[in-house]
Amino acid sequence: MTNQFTIGWIFAVNNQTAHKRAAWEVVKYINSEEVAKIHSRTAYLSAPARKEYAKAFEELNIEPFYALKTTATRHSDSRFPHTFARVSLGPLVTNELQLVADGAKSLDEAIETIQTEGQRLLDAYLVKPSPQGGE
Secondary structure: OOOOOOOOOOOOOOOOOOOHHHHHHHHHHHOOHHHHHHHHOOOOOOOOOOHHHOHHHOOOOOHHHHHOOOOOOOHHHOOOOHHHHHHHHHHHHHHHHHHHHOOOOOHHHHHHHHHHHHHHHHHHHHHOOOOOOOO
């Protein structure tokens, strides 16, 4: 089982929409106290924006995640090839970390493999043309 912490949903309003007021009302509702209470009673795997409703994480100290400061960047602003990360790098990292967890490799060995094999995979990925003309 892989442990990870991700942001599941981000809701926003397109600046070009003809229905900004209605769209903002939906976003406000989704982020309301009422919806937070509903989600706290359901089995979901993401940490809520309102930490007082993080009941699923009571046995863990998730306070540091709520203390993090965010930056105003969008996923699409990155120059990093996300398809590469999902298809090539992700499985490599998962495999190496599993080897560490199983005691078959030291963490230092796994990091070395991730660095060298990851660079090789990235180099190979960057030389082949993207089927969609870029990311």
